Each structure stands twice: as C-alpha cells, then as structure tokens.
Amino acid sequence: MKAFEIEAFGIDNLKLVDREMPSPGPGEVLVRLKAASLNFRDLMVAEGTYNPRLKLPMVPLSDGVGIVEQIGSGVTRVKTGDRVAGIFMQRWIDGAPNREKAGSALGGAIDGVLREYMIFQQDGLVAIPDYLTDVEAATLPCTGVTAWHALFEERPAKPGETVVIIGTGGVAIFALQFAAFAGLRSIVLSSNNEKLERTRQMGATHTVNYRENPDWDKTVRSLTEEGADHIIELGGADTLPRSLKAIRMGGSISVIGALGGGDPNISPVPILMQTVRLQGIYVGSRTMFENMNRALGLRQLRPVVDRVFPWQNVQDAMRYMQEQKHFGKICLQF
C-alpha cells in the first residue's frame, strides 16, 4: 500500500512510499482511507516549525475518514463496512486531557492518516453521520471538534449570548455554523469583504472588516451591552490584546490559534481586572466528537469545503493553503 512520509522537513520532501499492508491484531481495526482534510498544523509539521524534534520519517495528517476493511478479535465498537473517522488524539476518549492522551495525537506525536490503509485501536474511532460525504466528514476530527469544544464543552454558550469569531478559517466557519444553530449571536471578523458577505449568508449576525475598522473592539462593545460573552480567538498574539478589550467582564476567550507571529505582548492586568477566563482549547475528546456528531445530524449541517485535491497531490493542497485564500476546508480524496 501507498503512504506519504515526511523524510526531511519541507513540503517538497514529502515522499510517496510503499509500506507493507498492515493486519489488525486484537482490539484493532483496519481502515481504508477515503478522504482527509488539511489543517494549518499539518503545514507546520511538514515544514518542521511545529516541532523540530519530531522523529522522521513520519506519516503526516490528523484528519481522515474511511471504511472499516477488517477487524481484529474482540472488536465490538465497529464492524466491516462501517464508515469511521479517527479521533485526533487516539487515547483522549473522555474526561479531561492529560499528557498521555496528548501523546497520541495523529500526524504529530504518532503517525498520521496520509496513506491508503491504517490500523486504529477500536476506541480511537467514531462513526460518521450518514448524510455527510466522505470529504465533508474528513473536516471534523480536528477543526469541527475544536470549534465544538470551545463553544459547548468548557463553559457552554447560552442562547442569546454573543460570540466573536476571529477569521474565516476552518475552525471559524464551524464556530459560525454552530453559533447559528445554537441560537447565539455571532460577530465575525475578517479583512476580506467577500468572505464577510459569505458569513452573513451563513447566518453571521454581524460582521466587521478589521482592516477597515482596526478598532474592532469598540464595534463589539457598541453591538453589545458590556462586551462579548465569548471570543473564539484564532488570531494568536496579533489579536489577543484587542480581544481582552472586546470581552465583557467575566467573559471567556477560547485560545485556539496561537500561530500569529509578531511580538506576543499580553499583560495579565486586563485578565485580572476584567475577571476574564482564557481557556486553551487543544481539539477535544471522542465524547465531544460524538456530541458534535449528534448535533450535526439533527440539523444536517454541511461543513464548508473550499476545494478537494486528489490525495497524491497533497503538496499542491499544502501550497494552496499557504496562499490563505480559502474559505472553509481544504480536502483530499483517496
């Protein structure tokens, strides 16, 4: 069977190689991959900026969907022919995160899904709602779960609350869709008016072009009584200082995108004086994934897929991601 390996850092060094066909042991499941999706983390892993000490060669990508081809002895959670996704951290089933669970992240701590066949522990899989295409389903494991976790698993957003969503990347678009079906008021920020127009069509209550309107915290304050209840903070060091001005006293900021460059210059003073909560969100558990799937199925919500590449063209897909023009997810089809 074929697999991609990072042999040396750099997108150009991804190699399509032959690997032996694996066979499932007790409790294990052989999955034939059908679709995958890209996250910004995959780019960083490939280029060596995520973790320069990763042991190479490694198979990249965390998000994959496939069909159960064969099951090992003792497997009860899935059967041959089921459509499944691997969960991001293979051992984060439930409860709070810890080091052991974090040490099982696909396409980082352990080998990922960019291959034709893959062995999973049965506990590392979730069933996929029928109404979704393979490619749509492949957007869920990292991006969908992260947005879900931020909005509904830590301090659940209540109907009528205001959530500020920074950007229009994968997590942002999921957060917008979740906000719309959960009765939240959303304020979406982007520098691109066309993208903002699309978010309004998807149910954004308000939009702000932060390039035209750099004091967007004031706009948020003017649209709310005392500031936003919740901010999906995807801009990292670039936007966090302003998020601390846009949040209401006692509000909650989900720290997700930590990737913005520049000089992180965050003072603890506003965290204290505003009694704000900053909550780091690093994807989520299988239970959160299942909770999300249940909600998706109820409303038959469709993830936004920007573009689909053949999986062999993963390097093109990665370069397309680098251009940052996409809206929604970039996917691969096997």
Next chain:
Amino acid sequence: MKAFEIEAFGIDNLKLVDREMPSPGPGEVLVRLKAASLNFRDLMVAEGTYNPRLKLPMVPLSDGVGIVEQIGSGVTRVKTGDRVAGIFMQRWIDGAPNREKAGSALGGAIDGVLREYMIFQQDGLVAIPDYLTDVEAATLPCTGVTAWHALFEERPAKPGETVVIIGTGGVAIFALQFAAFAGLRSIVLSSNNEKLERTRQMGATHTVNYRENPDWDKTVRSLTEEGADHIIELGGADTLPRSLKAIRMGGSISVIGALGGGDPNISPVPILMQTVRLQGIYVGSRTMFENMNRALGLRQLRPVVDRVFPWQNVQDAMRYMQEQKHFGKICLQF
C-alpha cells in the same frame, strides 16, 4: 385605584376593591399595569390549596407588565415611560436561591400584580424587549423564566441533546420554543393529537400521545441511543416514575410541575442506579430573566397566547384555566 383581593379562599371570593394610590419612596418605582398572565399557581392560591395559611386579604397574581409612571429618589435602573415586568421573586436578583429570596414571591409570599398601580423596588424590575406586545411580555416572569432556567441555567442543554417535554401548558410551550432555537431535539408528550400537531408546527422533533401510547418511555428509548438527556417534568407524581425509565443514565430531570394528584410513589432505586439528577426548578433569578430576554430578542420569538381577558374578568379567566383546554398562556389586559 382598583385592585383585586382574595378576601376568602375560592375564586368567587375575589373582590374588586379601592385602594389608595401609592407613591414611590427612595429606590421605589410606581408602575401602571398593562397586562398580566395566569399561572396554575394563581388558581391554587385563590382556592387555598397552595398555602392555606396565606394571610388574607391579599392581591393575587405574579406576572405583570406595565409602564413606569413615577420613580422615587435614587432610582437609576429605570425611567418614566419604560416598559417593565416585575420579577417573580422580588429579591432573587442573582446567584443561588435561599429562604429570603423565596420569601419575596409575588402573589404568594407578598401581594401580587392584579391591580392598576403597584410599587416595586427598582431591583425587582426588568426591561421588556420592544418587539413584544404587553400581553406577550406578561407571559414571561414565571412561565418563561422557569422553562429557561430548566434548560439553560442548571446543567445547560447542549445542541443535539434530546429533551422530553411533558404536556402543552405554558412552561412546556416555552421549553419547546427554546429547544427549537437552541438546536435541541424535542419530544413532546400530550394526550391531545391536535395539540401535538401544533407543537410539530412549532418545531417539535417528535411527538407522542401518551394516552394512545402509555409506554411512552419505550418510545423515548427507541428514538434515542440510551434515553433522553433531559426531561422537563411537568406531570408530577403521575409521570415521574415513567420519566425515570425514559431518562438516560446520567441524565437530568427538571422537576417543575409537582401538582399531579394521585399517590406519589417514587422509589430512590432508579435515581441511584441510573445516576440521574432530579433538579427542582422554582422559577429563577432576575439574571436568568435578563438572559432569556436577550435570547428572545435575538430570534424575536413570540410567546404563545391562548386567550386574552379584560383584567376585571379574572374570574372567567381562572375558570377557563380550570377547563385545561388552553394551549399556551391565558392573559389579562388592563
């Protein structure tokens, strides 16, 4: 000014009397009533079954909406001309309930709103969303807040979760509307197929006629993976034993309607073995009311008003409520 008083228990003993026009002291607000709504509790109070030791004469009814006519010194929360509702427990502003707060319930612990003018402490009032009529707004203080509290303030229901709503009374209909806008799956129970049809039009995901289908717990189980996540228990002793079969392990039952007659025969065994939570819900705080208003305003949700009587005809309205044919709220217009 005119007011109704319960001079002796029994609906027939409600008397329209003259009372002196009150004048607001420091921190107080004079409100001219415009609309009120009836709750089953008001019937019980009038008939002496709610609390036979209530000191008479008393002015009944908890839910009223009006216009600020005059403010006392130091009043900053409202101004003349504002449209406001009194909160159910005048001193439950925020936080957890306690005896002092519960001792300030309108139309029970203290005099109620069935009168032309009334003095409130400024803290005992909330602003009313503009888009609502007076009569619609008068449905909120007890009924709306109870449904909101049950779904979103104790263990907040997450999108995709299943909530069973027992009956089609005021709290049930609000719970259904809230469930629809918050992305919850709802299963509504009633003995009346016409009413069930109306709930489907309002967004009920499933309906069950519990007379035709007395084993409704099995239906709930068949419609869910492991039972309902949440039950809005409005049937009291009549339905609670079956609710304990319909709930999933670890689920939550909001105990609201405690009024069903018959022999309460609740064993603690299923509470234990199902690790269920039974949570008593006794209306809610001003903060919950404000949270609800914010959500109502976002979606411009319209409360369901069954019928409006002139306020002088309160006895007719109460007798109409006794017939139990209504769907939604019975209101009074001043």
Next chain:
Amino acid sequence: MKAFEIEAFGIDNLKLVDREMPSPGPGEVLVRLKAASLNFRDLMVAEGTYNPRLKLPMVPLSDGVGIVEQIGSGVTRVKTGDRVAGIFMQRWIDGAPNREKAGSALGGAIDGVLREYMIFQQDGLVAIPDYLTDVEAATLPCTGVTAWHALFEERPAKPGETVVIIGTGGVAIFALQFAAFAGLRSIVLSSNNEKLERTRQMGATHTVNYRENPDWDKTVRSLTEEGADHIIELGGADTLPRSLKAIRMGGSISVIGALGGGDPNISPVPILMQTVRLQGIYVGSRTMFENMNRALGLRQLRPVVDRVFPWQNVQDAMRYMQEQKHFGKICLQF
C-alpha cells in the same frame, strides 16, 4: 486455582470450586488476590434480591486488591509486582456514566473478585497508595469511591459547608473522614450512641441519635442557617422524605442507599419548592478513584476496618454483615 461461585441464590449456596488458571492475553493483566471487602450489594447479589435474572454460576464481590503476577503484551500501565485494585465498573475510566460502562460492574454485570487469581484489562486497574495495608486498600473500590464521588465530583462541597451523613456504614464512615480532611462541617446520624461517640472521635462536628430524636431535620435546621448544604442519603425511602426537610433551599442530596424497605412515598413538591438537587451516585470512574487516592495519600488517611475474615469464610462474613453491628468495613484476607 480456587474461586467461589454462586450456584444458586442464597448465602449457603456459595461454593468453593476449582477453576483453570487463567493467562493474560494482549492488554490483559493477571492479578493474585490478597484482600477483598464486602458491600451490602454483595449480600443482595448472593441472595438474589439485587437482580434475580443474574446468570449463574457467577463469582461474587466487586472489591479486591492484589499483586500483578503476569502481564500480557502491550501492557504499559502496570508491571509485575505492582499492588493494584480493580475498579468497580471495569469500563468506566473517565467522563460520564453510560450503559456500556455500567454493564461492566464486577460481581454483578460480570464475574467478581472472590477467587485466587483474576484477569483484568489493564485499563480496569488502579495503583494503590503504599501506606495502606491490603485489607485497607480493599475497602476503596466501591465504598470509598462512592463517598468521594458524592462529595467532590458532582457539585464539589466547599470548606465550611455542612454535610449530613446518614448512618455509620462503609460509605458513611468514608464520607465522615473525607469531610474532616476537606474542612466540611459534618452531622452524623445513627441510632447507636456508641457509634456516634466513635464518629465524634473521628472528627464529626455534630451527631444526632435519630431514634432518640426522630425529628432530626429540626436539629439539622437549628445547627445551620437554612438547612444542610449536602446530605449523603444512605437510608433510602426511609429517610429521604425527612432529608428533603433538612436540606437548605438549593442544596444537594446524594442518593446512594436505595435499599431501605418500607413504602417509598416521595412527593416531588418539596424537590420543586426547595429547588433541591437529588443526585443518584452509582460508585464512580477510575479517574475519581485516582483523585481519591491522591487525597488519601496526602493525609495518610486510614480506612476503618471492622473485622477481617479469611476469604474462605466469606459466608461467615456475610452473616456478620447481616447482623448490622459493624462500624466500617468487613474484609476478607487471602
């Protein structure tokens, strides 16, 4: 190897039999039992009153401690020579309970620990604090975890809060010890003054003899501002109605002992009017067990062992439990 089997219901029908020595497969662990403890549930299982449809023959008892004798391939959580306890529900590792997890309870849903050797999945074991004897450690899996779960995992009791503990059985004594080291005020109820004296020596803040003082709810109210914050309800239908009078508005009752006979006559009215939470507690997860162990170790708290029998004398131990004279746990030594 030797094991006890329930061949027919009735304590007398427990049989010591020979079973083949098991050998650990992948992910499995062979444990040589060193100590066990009895719970009232074990009596009910043996007599057929817990679940008359249990498939016989079965090995009883949920709570056992032993030494890892051998590990299967892929086992990383324990090594040979480790001292471990089996968790009550073998598959409740973390998060909320569900049917699958509940279906893995030792000595009930699946075979128990009353045998010389036993195979566990590695995930079904916890390490035992060094300072505890085998017999002390054997008191933890059901009884200790239940008390811990009730006090600290649902709505964590805060220092200074008042907890009423009904009885002096295993869970009650653990709850008392936990209350003392967590800065809680405890009120212990028993019908036996000698036992109450012992609880005072162990740190009970107040004690009430409910036989001499049947209106114990009034005593609780007089000792507190508005009633107890928390009640560890171990009396079942016999005491729950009075617990609903002793609890403060907004307080929390952990429903654990559901075994009291008599006529369960629980009205939902006080649950509603007091806005009380009744929370069923059915043991707990491995994470809760580990949380408890960490606290035990910090204070080197010693579980109270009433009496130790040789494991072959399990029938004597069960009959001793039936007499209900014990204080703390009844244990078996292998």
Next chain:
Amino acid sequence: MKAFEIEAFGIDNLKLVDREMPSPGPGEVLVRLKAASLNFRDLMVAEGTYNPRLKLPMVPLSDGVGIVEQIGSGVTRVKTGDRVAGIFMQRWIDGAPNREKAGSALGGAIDGVLREYMIFQQDGLVAIPDYLTDVEAATLPCTGVTAWHALFEERPAKPGETVVIIGTGGVAIFALQFAAFAGLRSIVLSSNNEKLERTRQMGATHTVNYRENPDWDKTVRSLTEEGADHIIELGGADTLPRSLKAIRMGGSISVIGALGGGDPNISPVPILMQTVRLQGIYVGSRTMFENMNRALGLRQLRPVVDRVFPWQNVQDAMRYMQEQKHFGKICLQF
C-alpha cells in the same frame, strides 16, 4: 469626624481632614470604623499608579471593620452594635461580576474606609465571625475573599490537588491557610528562607526558594505527576511564563497579582497546547465573603497580621508596605 483624603497623588499628600458627620437614610447604615487593613492597591491608588484619572480628593482604603452605630429606615440585615465589614465592591452581592458591580469598589471607584464613620447600603455589609479581633477581621474583604474566590469559587480545588502559591503576601498566606484546611497539597514559593520556614509551620507541604532555585517549574513537576493542578499567580508578568510550564495539562492559573513590572511576554502557545485555563480573579462577591466566613468560623482560622499601626499613622504603614518585608497583613487600628 475625621477622615483621610488623597488631595494629590503621593503618600505625603494624604491629609487628615474634618468631614461632616453623616446620617443614614432609608436602607443605609452608619458604621464607626474600628480597624482597617492595607492592600498593595491602596499604595498604587495613593501614588496615582492605579488609575491616574481618579477624581480627587478621595478617601482611600477598601478594607474596614466597624460597629453599627445607627440604622436607617427599612434596614433589616444588621442592627445597632453589630460588628460588620464592608464588602470590596459594594454592589457585587452575588452571581457573576459586571461593570456596574465593579464600579462600586471601595477606595477606588468610590470613596473608601479611612475615616471614623462611614455610611454603607445595608446590602454592602457582612457580619464578622465573633472569634476574630477587629484587626484580624479587617484583613478579610479584599485579601481573604480574593484567595477564597481563586481556590473555591471558580473551579473548586479538590482535596489532594496541588496548588502552587507564589509569594508570601496577604493573598498568598490566606491561600496557604485555606489549602491546609481544605486538604490540598501546597507548594509555596518565596525568595526568603525565613518566610518559607514560617509557611512550613503553617502547613505548607513543600516550599521552594525561587532565587536559589530559579527553575522552580521543574521542582513543581518533580513533586507532582504532571504539574500543578492550580497556581495562585501573584507574580504577574514576572512569573506567569514559568507558571505556564509548571501547570499540568488542563490545570488552572488564577491571575491575581498583575503588578510585577518588566516586560510582559506571554505567548498564547502554551495556553493552547496545555489546554490551560487562566482565570482573572478580581476580589469577589458578598456571597463568596459569607462562604469564606463560614469556613473560617468552623476552624477558627486566624489571619496572619504582621503589624498594626494607629490609623492616623497610615503614611508610616504605607511606607512599611513599600519595604516589602512584611509577612501577612499590615493593619490600622482606630
């Protein structure tokens, strides 16, 4: 009556002036001050570094204890002769913080307690446990409540969890005392070995001299399984980056001291990757104060008073605080 006023910024510009004796209106309470305590915030207020736009003249200090001298009409919560403390934010009674509540902070947003007599709204007072001296009680409103809030009101610390306490100032010492009586494991950091010795005598489980041992995060990691569960972060920008290394995945950092100088250089990356929660703590509500008092009374815990000055010598007291040699609180006696 006498009062101190800040007429211009700078400790030297504090002036003892005559003010008219106030008289309580409806709902108001006249309190004769008996003791006060200093917080670092009081120094900053006096020097103009807290908020340079404060309107002068103003009466400084937030923490005062006194005797009810006279009550206005309608006052039911206290009576003449009661010993009371003013709550830090006069309008934060309960529930979550907001702008209105924060706008009522004594000795900052509004005039403070450094005067012989003061008028409070009855809701802005709490009763003081009898066993405390006036001076001890004066340590509670800001410092005690802040430590309590951080440990028990946001994500309550469970027995057995590890809390790192940075420093030996007022909040730190309260946190240490609370940790000891709530069954927590504490690790106290200071640069002063004598002070560390005193914290060990008060129940600190471990101590670290961060000057001798600048990599204190490694020590914390070696003393725990995966890092601290909770950090009472009083060092601000100076220590927060290292706290983010010492915290376990999923742990919680209470951001309190935001006053450390230097270059705040906090990257969001570890917040995300460790899924850490940073929770700003800005004192707390009256309910939290009452919860704390209940716990204090149960164990008759004595606040640590470093030194008491006559209230007229407030400038000496402030200069003594600037030397930073104290351990526990600096108080004033009237």
